Ligand SMILES: *[C@@H]1O[C@H](CO)[C@@H](O)[C@H](O)[C@H]1NC(C)=O
């Protein structure tokens with residue numbers, strides 16, 4: 001088919017058709033690679049499912065405007081040469097390997113043309129035998145195209161593997177288009193709380209005007225692990241994240257004594273920035289068994305506390321317990337407010353995961369509880385040193401722009417990658433009006449990749465034991481690279497941020 005089309009086009013040109021202004025928008029720089037022309041491992045070419053010859057819109061348009069054939073380059077001829085698709089992904093090692101070249105080190109948007117005729121599926125995309133990412137295919141009866149994230153190609157040849165994962169799908173082709181530079185962020189001027197105190201405003205101003213899009217703040221969960229970083233790497237994280245867990249009333253009544261407020265104040269006093277999360281032990285209904293002891297009571301599996309039922313009426317005894325717990329936490333946050341410590345406050349984290357009781361009954365109760373927290377702490381307790389950090393990505397979980405200052409995600413993926421998929425999802429969620437943070441990570445992101453992908457995370461905070469000190473997640477060499485980068489700010493480099501104006 002390709003040959004005939006090309007002959008027709010060249011024929012028209014030979015007949016001297018006068019060139020007209022190009023009415024088709026050429027995607028000059030995008031390149032499509034047919035799966036059947038790639039290297040197949042455990043997979044095979046088939047033609048039974050119709051539609052694999054789907055043509056590029058520019059090519060389709062050019063058929064009626066023969067002069068445009070001049071734009072067709074040899075490496076894009078594959079647009080018209082589809083002779084089948086690849087199938088047979090039934091073993092975990094089955095794959096297609098594309099070799100693609102790039103003139104320079106450059107970021108590309110990847111899309112995949114597929115048919116998931118056997119139901120919803122997933123594939124794994126691997127670049128140059130290294131970074132892997134997962135792409136979901138939606139069930140359907142015909143071929144369709146899905147955006148599949150970004151790839152930073154090296155100058156020269158690169159390999160892109162499409163590997164089985166769930167398998168049982170059909171791949172027609174992949175397309176690479178150079179990524180457009182990220183447009184300028186449109187971050188809201190002020191914190192959402194009109195009564196935000198001066199330290200909170202100062203923190204917001206500093207983050208917005210000096211950090212976001214320019215640098216990333218290094219961060220660490222727990223003071224003991226921040227100290228470990230200082231001792232091991234020779235640099236101290238700019239941001240310390242602490243947990244209000246042990247101030248939860250259902251733990252305190254079993255003997256816990258929280259110390260994280262002291263840690264937060266100490267970090268503030270040495271010129272650092274403080275973030276606070278809360279593993280909120282369920283107010284009641286803890287199973288307290290050998291498998292699910294009381295101290296794991298923030299997990300859905302460890303309690304029968306029903307957040308939807310508790311929030312269903314304000315006269316409910318369990319609603320009263322939620323308020324009791326919020327009031328107990330208010331006492332601690334007040335200590336930080338009194339000490340002049342502005343706080344990046346991240347309650348109800350990972351709600352969309354469902355593994356914590358506040359997310360166990362779906363988005364509606366989680367959003368309602370967020371509203372209750374915001375109202376009780378801000379309007380009743382007058383706690384005004386907080387910037388409110390939301391921590392789920394899915395739009396149906398989002399409580400809304402009015403009660404959220406900063407968006408964030410917790411990302412546990414090895415490889416020290418830029419987490420650009422999650423970053424781009426959060427840009428969508430907040431319409432680029434909210435700053436975006438990597439509130440918990442397993443692996444500290446490499447600054448070169450952050451900059452190449454323009455993944456402008458405001459901070460990263462590595463989780464403590466088994467992550468920061470685990471070479472599978474963070475080698476010492478990588479940590480040194482991260483902590484010594486000009487793009488990554490450490491405690492010594494942010495001194496005086498509260499005095500800026
Ligand atoms: C890139 O790969 C192509 C074949 O896929 C090969 O012809 C070419 O020599 C390679 N270029 C380099 C720089 O390795």
Ligand SMILES: *[C@@H]1O[C@H](CO)[C@@H](O)[C@H](O)[C@H]1NC(C)=O
Nearest residue numbers: 284285304305306316317318
């Ligand atoms: C409160 O929650 C506990 C634990 O789930 C449950 O046993 C109790 O019935 C609830 N109380 C009310 C009044 O719903």
